[in-house]
Amino acid sequence: MRYILLVFLVVFVSEAVSKKDWKKSLVKMQEKCRNESGMDKEALEKLKKSRVVDESDEKVLKFIYCLAVDNNFIDKKGNLKSDIFRKHLKDVGVKEETTNKAIEECDKIEKPERVLLLTIRYYECYAKYLPAEVLIM
Structure with a gap:
């Protein structure tokens, strides 16, 4: 019984650290990508709250693309790097079934030629299937 409790605590603590680390690194990356894309702070806050992407706003498109590329x-x-994405989701505590469903469904999205739009399509699709705290925004 003690062994099971110890294993549970180790898994729980390591998962919490991963989520905490993810949030810290995400804040830094968001600031970096915001600066690179020319997006202002108000637009970033609005995007975080609404989670609605204005595809006509080039700065928003570049911002999300930057986050997706910088996170590898x-x-x-x-091109989606599903092995790295799967590892990230596992590290932040997303269940394997949830990950599989999200990747399976989002693999079916329309894939526009323009890479910036493709990145947005991925973001919007994964936002439907994954918890908000594990996404790049």
Whole structure:
């Protein structure tokens, strides 16, 4: 019984650290990508609250693309790096079934030629299936 409790505590603590680390690194990356894309702080806060992406706003498109590339979730051509994405989701405590469902469904999205739009399509799709705290925004 003590062994089971110890294993549970180790898993729980390591998962909490991963989520905490993710949130810290995400704040830094968001600031970096906000600066690179030219997006202002007010627009970032609005985007975080609404989670609605204005596809006509080039700065928003570049911001989300920057986050996805910098997190190594996609390559510069917009190809999803599902093995890295799966590891991230596991590290922050997303159940494997949830991850599998999200990747399966989001693999079916329309894939526009323009990489910035493709990144947004991925973001919008994954936002439907995954908890908000594990997303790049």
